[in-house]
Amino acid sequence: MSPLERAVQGWLNHLRVERGSSVHTLAAYERDLRRYVDYLATQGIAEVREVAETHVAGFLAWLREGDDDHRPLAATSAARTLVAVRGFHRFLALEGDTEHDVASAVQPPSPPMRLPKAIALEQVERLLSAASVGDTPASLRDRALLEVLYGIGARVSEAVGLDVDDLDLDHASVRVLGKGDKERVLPVGRFAIESVSAYLVRGRPALVEKAKAAPGGALFVNQRGGRLSRQSAWTIIQRAAERADLTGHLSPHTLRHSYATHLLDGGADVRVVQELLGHASVTTTQIYTMVSAQQLREVFAQAHPRAR
Incomplete structure (x- = not known):
């Protein structure tokens, strides 16, 4: 073994004995560091102090670029490999094998920004229609839930956390408790009001009757009269998406993304959308403006005779 390889084995032994790292973690780190040691060998490096x-x-640059024998790694894979390298050098510095941590200032590559998944208004309408099959208490609840998710851009945790007392249907508003227990009052559109009103009159009372204990104030309840869970909300959307014949991955957050994108497409100011969504920073909201810009490019490419 070269001195570098012995140092790697010393760190792996430390992880196994002192940290109790799993076999899979150790195998991944060993694989990543073997590649690192091989690269250093090509640079004439055999000692950790060198x-x-x-x-x-x-x-890191070599990982991203690749060569004739190695394909380039995506940002996430290269970042994972760098985690092993940084951990190795931090260990060497703490043990006194090197004067300082030479890897601490090397930052992992940023993964490509993933634009939020939004669906077209026509698809939203199909999804909402597919949520209410028949006039059962459950179907009234499902339609009301989806109307609220899209109508106010709520997170799924915010929607299932709503109580009946949070609604002010006379003034078309709802009080939402968001991240960090920050409260915001949001306007509610006519379609959501009508769906929620129908559910409160003809749906929720029938579901609450089945509750074994005294019902709480939850707005959306399950078949046993208890508060609807986040997982159940996911299932409701998946069922509606299948009935609407919508392909791709749809989630409660899809409706939140669509809410924001459609507001911006309609001319809403990004600062207003920030407040509606409950984002702490406008930077988070601005990613939706990129979605709208992408949509403009797609429309231009399809419609303009000289675009292609």
Whole structure:
């Protein structure tokens, strides 16, 4: 074994004995560091004290670029490999094998920004219609739930956490408790009001009757009269998506993304959308403007005679 390989084995032994790392974690780290040691060998490095920050940065660049024998790694895979390298060098510095941690300043690559998944208004309407099959208490609840998710852009946890007392249907508003227990009062559209009103009159009372204990104030309840869970909300959307013949992954957050995107497409100010969504920073909201810009490019590419 080279001195570098012995140092790697020392760190892996430390993880196994002192940290109790799993076999899978150790195998992944060993695989990543074997690749690192091989790269350092090509740079003429055989001792841990010979490694500099430029070598760690060079290794990361090599991972991203690849060569004739290695395909380029995606940002997430390269970042995972760098975790092993950084942990290794942090261990060496703490043990006194190196004067300082040469990898601490090398930052992992940022993963590509994933644009939020939004669906077209026509697809939203199909989904909402498919949620209410018949006039049963459950179907009235399902339609009301989806109308609320899309109508106010609520997170699924916010929607299932609503109580009846949070609604002010006379003033078309609802009080929502968001992340960090931050409260916001949101306007509610006519379609959501009508669906929720129908559910409160003809749906919720029938479901609450089945409750074994005294019913709480939950707005959306399950078949046993208890508060609807987040998982049940997911299931409701999946069933509606199947009935609406909508392909792709749809979730409660899809309706939140669609709410924000459609508001911006309709001319809403990004700061207003930020307040409606309950984002702490406008930077989070601005990602939706990229969705709208992408939609503009797609429309341009399809409609303009000289776009292609």
